[in-house]
Amino acid sequence: MTATATLTSASTPLLLEPNALYLILLDRGDTYTFHWKLYLTTNSSTSPTAGQIFHITNEAGLTAWEYETSPTTELPTSRRLLLALQVGVLDPVLHRALGERLALVPLALYSTRFWEHLSCRVWVKEALFALDDEGYVSLGKSVREIEEEAKFLGILCKSKCERRVGRSVGCIV
Structure with missing residues (x-):
């Protein structure tokens, strides 16, 4: 499903490319639900695992993102x-x-672009749309197609107790 993919066990660090933007899925413990984030790796010779996380949370309630x-x-x-x-x-x-x-990226409680209530997943979709639209990244597939690819791979990883790093079919480098 992805152009390139590497599977790793739970104890092996994922090898991520420097200066790359990743859509991240974290296991929430529930059946096939994930916390969605964006992660930008940095080019650090002292720490090859260094990066910056971007996401939204609603710890104060469903309407307080x-x-x-x-x-x-x-x-x-x-x-x-x-x-x-x-x-x-x-x-x-x-x-x-x-x-x-x-x-x-707006934290409006409802996305009129994707016709969904705000969630970490919807925020990532809004962010990817804006980043593609403004030239930060160049997506070769729609945000919805990238979302479906991520969901499929996330479910596959969870069902097989694996972790995966790969390049989206929508990633134009």
Whole structure:
């Protein structure tokens, strides 16, 4: 389903390309439901697992979504990480601008573009649409097709107790 894919056991860190943007699916413990995030790897010679996480949470309730971003070196080794699906590569000069742009993705409770109530999945879809539209990434497939690809691979990984890193069929590098 992806152009390239690598399967790993739960104890092996996923090998992610530097300066790449990934759609991340984390296991929520429920049957085939995931927490959706974006993850930008950085080009760090001191820490090959360094990157920046971008996502939304609703810890204060269903109508109180908050955008969060944080640096991390732990994501590639997280046991909850099921899928890292590459959707683009960014020149390091764009890393800061990407974070600033993602902070502007609307947190409206209903997406009129995708006709769904806001969730971490819908926010990632809105973010990918904006990033493609504004030239941060170039998607060769629709956001809906990339979403379906990620869902399929996430379910496959969860059912087989595997973790996967790969390049989306919609990723134009």
